Amino acid sequence: MNAVKPVRGTHDLIGEQQRRHAHVIATARRITGLYGFEEWATPVFEDTSVFARSLGDTSDVVSKEMYTFSDRGGESLTLRPEGTAGICRALVTNGLTQSLPQKAFYAGPMFRYERPQKGRYRQFHQIGAELIGSGEPLADAETITMGRDVLEALGIVDEVVLELNTLGDAESRATWRTALVAYFSDYRNRLSEDSQLRLEHNPLRILDSKAAEDQPVIEGAPGLEQYLNDSSRHFWDDVRRGLDVFNVAYTVNPRIVRGLDYYSHTAFEFVTNRLGAQGTVLAGGRYDGLVEEMGGPATPAIGWAGGIERLAMLLDEAPDATAPIAIIPLGAVAETPAIRIMTELRAAGLRSEMAYRGNLKKRMERANRAGASYAIILGEAELASGVVQLRDLSEGQQREVAPDDLVKLLSHTKKTGSSV
Ligand code: ATP
Ligand code: MG
16 A cells, blocks of 8 residues: 655644644734734635635635635535635624624634745644724734734744835725836736736736746836825824834835735735745735625724744744653552542643553653653552652652642642653
């Protein structure tokens, strides 16, 4: 039989990798909670229309990255490539558009058919937050601040810069679009094949191109700034004022358009130079039209998503696993009291494990290899006198203690380790 292999672009999360991953999620859950966000979980697949209509037919994600399939009933389903569309679908189908604002945090796997490389996978994971129902520029500033706070709590805020841009409202974008089409048409032959197509369907997307030949042309493209109408300009000014109030540093980058079609006004990315080309770790923007696309009322919204793999790679130190306490019964008669002690330690919240076989020497070696903090040894002599041997494995000292004192003595244990 041929050996099975993992699907290209997928990876298993085991040991340190999963600890890093879980730490990113737990930290984001805690910080967003401080801002009043509650966790939502939506299905990993949706009707294809949920994504096709919202992300934009010409976005890279919809045109070439989606995992779309017919199920056995003939429905076209898609594995979610991102989280926002599903959250908005859930908002509408659960009737929550009547109780706004809603503040949703989520974490989970996303799926995109991309060329796998460092920091880019086919199944990857995101944390994300959506503030739905607030159209004020201060909501943008606060949501961005929350993203910054997550990065700060992860200890990586010094590794990133916040790049900020405005996409204006629909009217401003329409004028800008005309100017962009005129400009890019002059350089059509120097653009990549993809960007020549974008010029037909969605010229703004050219600015988001990663193709090398597009870069010099993009350099000279007109920015949106000069095409902003008055209300869009005020919004943009207020967002930046808000960030000053929240004390968040940023640089304006007129090239940020984001990869999906649903954004308006604010767009931002937290970017690092430590991950090569895959430098965006957390990004988002305002998407005032999306809830309506899902069949709900016109509803303003702003949110972001962060790539957990990229964030996990930036973490300086992997979070520690708790060191186990090794329970070592010597001989069959010691097993029952050993299990009783182990049960009590676990009830007190202490990680304890008992190996099922091996002599004292083997079991001690195993406990040491696993990074156990203590070993509790129960032999016949100890059982007769109602004590156990407690061995501190980092100090190498051993003493007799009464089983009833163990929980009290061991409650401060904190060290790293794997399984006994
Ligand atoms: P990129 O420009 O890197 O392709 P994107 O604009 O497609 O990113 P979003 O859709 O905004 O990204 O997703 C938010 C974040 O999710 C990204 O900033 C990144 O950290 C992460 N991400 C996106 N696609 C992938 C992927 N294929 N593998 C790993 N992480 C990803
Ligand atoms: Mg992408």
